[in-house]
Amino acid sequence: MAQPGADKAAMHTFINGLMQKMTLDEKIGQLNLPGAGDIVTGQASNSDIGKKIKEGRVGGLFNIKSVEKIKAIQKVAVEESRLKIPLIFGMDVIHGYKTVFPIPLALSCSWDMQLIEQTARIAAIEASADGINWTFSPMVDIARDPRWGRIAEGSGEDAYLGSRIAAAMVTGYQGNDLSKDNTILSCVKHYALYGAAEAGRDYNTTDMSRQRMYNEYFPPYFAAVKAGVGSVMASFNEVDGIPATANKWLMNDVLRKEWGFDGLLVTDYTGINEMIDHGLGDLKTVSAKALQAGIDMDMVGEGFLTTLQSSLQAGIITEAQINTACKRILEAKYKLGLFEDPYRYCKEERARTEVYTAAHRKIAREAAAQSFVLLKNQNKTLPLRKTGTLAVIGPLANNKENMPGTWSVAAEFDKSISVLTGLKEVAGNQVKFLYAKGSNLDADEKFEERAGMFGKALGRDKRTEEAMIAEAVSVAAQSDAILAVLGESAEMTGESSSRADLSIPETQRKLLKALLATGKPVVLVLFTGRPLTLTEEQKEVPAILNVWFGGSETGYAVADVLFGDVNPSGKLSTSFPKHVGQVPIFYNHKNTGRPLAAGKWFQKFRSNYLDVDNDPLYPFGFGLSYTNFQYGTLTVSDTLLKGEQMLTARIKVKNTGNYAGKETVQLYIRDMVGSVTRPVKELKGFEKITLEPGEEKEVVFKISTADLMFYNYDLLHTWEPGEFQIMVGPNSRDLQSVKVQWEK
Ligand code: BGC
Numbered sequence: 001m002a003q004p005g006a007d008k009a010a011m012h013t014f015i016n017g018l019m020q021k022m023t024l025d026e027k028i029g030q031l032n033l034p035g036a037g038d039i040v041t042g043q044a045s046n047s048d049i050g051k052k053i054k055e056g057r058v059g060g061l062f063n064i065k066s067v068e069k070i071k072a073i074q075k076v077a078v079e080e081s082r083l084k085i086p087l088i089f090g091m092d093v094i095h096g097y098k099t100v101f102p103i104p105l106a107l108s109c110s111w112d113m114q115l116i117e118q119t120a121r122i123a124a125i126e127a128s129a130d131g132i133n134w135t136f137s138p139m140v141d142i143a144r145d146p147r148w149g150r151i152a153e154g155s156g157e158d159a160y161l162g163s164r165i166a167a168a169m170v171t172g173y174q175g176n177d178l179s180k181d182n183t184i185l186s187c188v189k190h191y192a193l194y195g196a197a198e199a200g201r202d203y204n205t206t207d208m209s210r211q212r213m214y215n216e217y218f219p220p221y222f223a224a225v226k227a228g229v230g231s232v233m234a235s236f237n238e239v240d241g242i243p244a245t246a247n248k249w250l251m252n253d254v255l256r257k258e259w260g261f262d263g264l265l266v267t268d269y270t271g272i273n274e275m276i277d278h279g280l281g282d283l284k285t286v287s288a289k290a291l292q293a294g295i296d297m298d299m300v301g302e303g304f305l306t307t308l309q310s311s312l313q314a315g316i317i318t319e320a321q322i323n324t325a326c327k328r329i330l331e332a333k334y335k336l337g338l339f340e341d342p343y344r345y346c347k348e349e350r351a352r353t354e355v356y357t358a359a360h361r362k363i364a365r366e367a368a369a370q371s372f373v374l375l376k377n378q379n380k381t382l383p384l385r386k387t388g389t390l391a392v393i394g395p396l397a398n399n400k401e402n403m404p405g406t407w408s409v410a411a412e413f414d415k416s417i418s419v420l421t422g423l424k425e426v427a428g429n430q431v432k433f434l435y436a437k438g439s440n441l442d443a444d445e446k447f448e449e450r451a452g453m454f455g456k457a458l459g460r461d462k463r464t465e466e467a468m469i470a471e472a473v474s475v476a477a478q479s480d481a482i483l484a485v486l487g488e489s490a491e492m493t494g495e496s497s498s499r500a501d502l503s504i505p506e507t508q509r510k511l512l513k514a515l516l517a518t519g520k521p522v523v524l525v526l527f528t529g530r531p532l533t534l535t536e537e538q539k540e541v542p543a544i545l546n547v548w549f550g551g552s553e554t555g556y557a558v559a560d561v562l563f564g565d566v567n568p569s570g571k572l573s574t575s576f577p578k579h580v581g582q583v584p585i586f587y588n589h590k591n592t593g594r595p596l597a598a599g600k601w602f603q604k605f606r607s608n609y610l611d612v613d614n615d616p617l618y619p620f621g622f623g624l625s626y627t628n629f630q631y632g633t634l635t636v637s638d639t640l641l642k643g644e645q646m647l648t649a650r651i652k653v654k655n656t657g658n659y660a661g662k663e664t665v666q667l668y669i670r671d672m673v674g675s676v677t678r679p680v681k682e683l684k685g686f687e688k689i690t691l692e693p694g695e696e697k698e699v700v701f702k703i704s705t706a707d708l709m710f711y712n713y714d715l716l717h718t719w720e721p722g723e724f725q726i727m728v729g730p731n732s733r734d735l736q737s738v739k740v741q742w743e744k
Contacts, residue, residue, distance in 0.1 A: 014339070015330045019323065021083060024309065027326040029057040030085070031304045033266065033297050036064030044072035045080065053087065054080045057305060059297060059329050060088035060134070065410060070131030071346040078342045086342035088333050090134035090187070094153060094407040095119070097126035099360040099552055100416070103405035103493075103529055104139065106371035106548030108155035109570035109623065111664040111688050113168045119367055120172025122360050124184045127410070129350035133336050134185040136233060138169040140220035141190055144584040146574065147200025149497030152406050152529030152549075154195060156573030157586045157620060159216050160683045163223035170227040178230065179337030181344050182354075188224035190235030190268055192250055193217050197237060200583070202496045206237045211676060213239075214711035216588070222259055230332055231264040234271055234295060243278050245271040246289035256294060264332045266297040273301035283307055288316045296325035356415070361553055366566075368550030368557030373570035374543075374624040375534070381521050381543035383564025383626055384481060389432040391479035392420050393472045393515065394486045395441045395508065396527045401456045405549025406494030406529055413455060415552060419485050419525065422555020426563060434479055437461055438472035438515075441489050442505040451492045458489060465507055469514045481521045483562070484512050484541075490549055493529025502533045502580045509536070516540055525558060531576040535617055546570075564626060569662035569688075571623035571731065575616035582612060587620035587732040588679040621666050621683070621731035627657030627693065634728045634736040641742045647703040651728050651736070655691035664688045665699045668735060669707060670725040676713050681727060681735075701728070708742065 019027070029052075037049045044050050052058050053076045064070060070089055078084045095101045101119040110116065120138075127135060140162055143151040155165040166188065173186040196217065197204035208217070221232070232255060235244040244250055245267050255261045267290065275286035287303035288311040298304040311317045337344050374382070384390070396402060398420045404411040417425075424433055441458050442448045443465060452458055461468060476482050486508045491497060503509070504526075515522050523543040526532070537544060545568065550557050560566040577585045592607045600606075601613030608614050632652035641647055653665055667685035671678040684707045687699050703726065708719035721744045729735035 011331060011334050015327055015334060018083070018085070018330065019327065022326070024312070024319070024322070026056040026083060027322050028304060028308050029055070030059035030326045030329045031297050032058050032302060033060050033062060033090070033299045034058060034302070035300055036061050042072070044069070045076050049073070050076050053077050056081050056083065056085070058087065060090060062090035062299070063092065063409065064089060065091060065130055065132065067131045067346045067348050067351045071343060074342050074346065085330070086333060086338040088134050088329070088336065088338065089132050089345070090136060091127060091132045092137070092407055092409055093123050093127045093132065093135040094137050094139065095405070096123045096364065096408070096551060097130065097410045098356040098412060099126060099364050100404040100408045100411045101364050101367050101551045102371040103152045103549045104154055105152050105156060105529065105573065106550065107367060108161065108165055108573040109373050110367065110370040111161070111571055111686055112370060113164055115367055115370060116165055117168040117172040118363060120169040121175070122363060124173045125182045126355045126360065128182045128184050128345045129347070129354040130410070131346050132184060133338070133345045134187065134231070135173055136187045136189060137173070138166055138186065138224065139189050140166040140224060141193070141195035142217045142220065143195035143574070144586040145197070145200040146502055146531040146577070147498050147500060147580070147583060148195065148197055149202060149493040149499070149530070150195070150495055151574065152493035155220070157575065158573065158588065158683050159219040161573055162220035166220040166224040167227035170224050170229045174228065174230060178335045181347065181350070185230040185332055185336060187231040187233050187266065188221055188229045189233035191221050191232050191255065192235055192244060193239055194235035194237055201498050203236045206239060210715055211711060211713065214715055225255070225259045225261045229263065230335065231266060232261060234265065234267050236268050236271055236274060238278060243275050243280065245295060246275055246280060246286065246293045248293045251294035264296050264328045265294055267295055267299045269299050270301040272298055272303040284311055287311065291317050291321050291325060296328045364551050365553035365556045365560070368553055369560050369566040369568070371548060371550060371570050372557070372561050372568050373546040373572055374568040375546050375618055376538060376541065376544040377624055377626070378542040381523060382545065382562060384523070384562050386427050386430040386563055388480035389434060389478060390423070391434045391436070391476040391482045392423060392485060393436050393438040393476060393482060394484050394511070395437055395439055395458050396487060396489070397483070397485035398435055398437070399458055402458065402490040402527070403549065403554035404551055405490045406497070411552060417553055417555030419555045419558050422557070422559040423562070426556060426559035426565070434475045436472040436475040437468060439465065439468050439507045439511040441508070443507040451489045453491045456490050465510065469511050472511060473514050473518060476515055476518050476520060479520060481523065482515050482518070483523050483525055484515055485525045485527070486512060487527035487532070488529055490529065500580070502531070502577065504532060504537070512537070512541070523562070525562070531574050533577055533579055533617070535578050538617055564659070567626045567659045567661040569623065569625055569664070571621050571664050572618055573620065575620050576618040578615070578617045579612045581609070582614070582616070585616050588682050590677050591680050619731050619733040622733065623731070625659070625661045625663065627655050627659040627661040629661070629663045629691070629730060630654045630656045631729065631736065634726070634738055636726055636738050636740060639738070639740045641740060643744060644705060647726070647740060649701045649703060649726050649728060649738070650698055652696055652698045653689065653691065654696035655693055658693055660690065660692045662688055662690050663730065666729060666731065667701045668727040668732065669703070670727070671708060671710070671720070672723040672725060674720055678710070681732065683732070705742070
């Protein structure tokens with residue numbers, strides 16, 4: 001049998017040989033990816049799925065976990081099916097496995113590529129130790145609309161940051177040799193434009209210009225392909241009027257031909273069947289369309305399994321198309337080393353020793369703290385001293401189940417660390433903690449039910465709103481400071497969790513007001529999976545620490561940051577609107593023909609609103625620290641450049657406060673004149689530095705014409721000579737800028 005990791009020629013020889021033995025049915029069977037269904041340990045062979053596997057009608061399974069189960073089902077494939085072809089086992093390992101890292105939106109706020117890669121590496125180690133060899137991650141959909149619940153699963157609004165993260169995650173999962181037993185196949189999703197759903201409603205239509213696709217939405221998918229991602233998942237939505245799953249231009253022309261992707265292309269969950277509702281025809285028609293567009297594997301819906309034979313007979317598709325799809329699936333299995341050892345990822349010893357380890361949990365704790373964003377800190381309310389009495393109040397304060405956040409299917413909720421537990425363990429008995437729930441998640445019981453699915457209910461308190469608030473206020477009265485632990489539950493974001501209102505639920509806001517009225521210092525510890533509208537909170541609450549959903553170690557990380565053992569350094573990867581009506585709001589917008597004059601917020605016949613200004617509450621890239629960073633003057637090596645010359649931009653940053661801290665220094669560029677309109681600024685680089693109190697470092701950005709490139713009207717990737725503004729600063733709003741002229 002051919003060796004894994006051997007060269008491509010050996011792989012092709014092996015797979016061609018195998019395919020010659022395969023019947024048409026067996027080839028079509030490989031294209032089938034059902035959910036794990038009814039598998040009960042000890043019964044794998046007799047389960048419905050087991051029967052199909054024996055008949056060679058299954059290529060892989062997903063969302064099944066544990067070595068025991070996976071081994072048993074793999075055994076059916078390699079011992080009881082005619083050709084003994086091993087199955088591939090996929091799973092949504094989105095932000096960690098049992099050791100859960102912060103939700104991806106949170107993690108992206110670390111701006112720390114090494115850390116992000118490391119979280120993916122650990123996720124791969126744990127998942128592969130438990131039998132999984134394929135993850136449906138990273139999700140890299142650019143999202144500019146916080147109403148969309150799945151904004152939580154991606155890296156925010158920016159193509160450059162998103163691309164860097166996409167590459168880091170692919171590398172973390174796949175390493176440099178897929179056949180190792182602790183690397184897994186990565187699947188970038190959801191290709192394409194899934195984050196641009198109209199009105200932020202999940203699965204909704206997307207429609208945009210090709211310029212926008214290429215310049216603003218495609219880059220992270222492309223970056224994943226360039227990083228060698230082994231598989232791609234088609235998105236549910238339509239693109240240019242054709243669902244991605246059947247969109248030949250998207251799959252074949254762009255992904256395969258232009259980007260050179262030669263890996264496995266899988267649908268999303270019932271993506272083929274859903275094209276019936278999209279209005280593209282019956283199951284046979286839409287299945288044929290998907291295959292023709294270049295889809296290899298059909299997740300769940302069995303459209304391929306049940307209709308491709310007859311489409312072939314009818315001459316709608318060709319056998320060559322089936323062969324191509326089958327070959328890509330077999331290649332993925334080959335690269336994973338499954339033909340050499342189908343049980344490569346089924347080592348009980350690894351499952352016992354490499355999952356949820358102390359070392360992994362330590363990194364998860366650090367990652368969570370790195371993902372938190374300090375939004376406000378008036379009069380140095382934070383960090384808290386480890387003395388006195390703290391009132392810990394709110395529906396999220398004493399809950400474990402919600403800490404991991406959305407899409408954490410392998411998490412063991414009872415093991416995750418609540419805020420209250422984390423605080424108590426970190427502060428020891430130096431601090432006295434008082435607790436009250438203070439409010440339900442939402443006054444509407446039905447809403448709370450919808451927002452507490454998958455075992456994450458917060459537990460409904462039957463008391464009246466007034467009674468709960470009264471109790472909280474009396475508890476708060478005995479404290480020196482109040483931690484108001486409020487916001488969203490984990491399932492208020494994620495799939496099919498869009499919201500029209502972006503505020504903290506009203507009942508919690510009433511609680512917050514009552515706590516503020518006590519006159520004690522209040523810190524809002526905010527849980528959320530999306531940017532919220534915090535305009536009132538920003539006015540009234542002295543300190544706001546946005547902790548997103550930090551994963552299994554959330555409680556410890558919250559305590560580390562609140563008590564100052566870790567200085568927060570997260571910077572937002574999405575803009576926080578002042579009002580939901582500003583949505584979509586993002587920093588790299590166009591100027592329009594009627595921009596507002598600088599510093600103005602309303603001018604008649606200018607592009608603005610009557611009732612709110614154009615600015616976000618917190619801009620992209622924003623985040624505070626317990627220390628202060630003083631920026632020196634931005635200088636550039638030249639102001640007149642030619643051709644492939646390099647431009648250097650330098651800035652000194654000094655820590656003038658009392659804490660060591662990390663600062664992400666950001667570089668933006670504006671192309672002042674173009675053959676098509678260009679954004680008012682675009683992130684082109686960043687560096688995260690660590691500074692001790694009093695320490696100063698110089699950050700140097702090397703800029704080349706590659707940083708000036710964009711897709712023009714003809715979708716040519718090019719740069720145009722002229723004037724550019726080079727901007728550097730701590731976030732996308734507070735920038736110093738220098739103009740340069742760059743000629744061809
Ligand atoms: C989601 C995907 C996920 C798949 C499998 C779908 O509903 O859109 O992101 O990978 O389910 O669980």
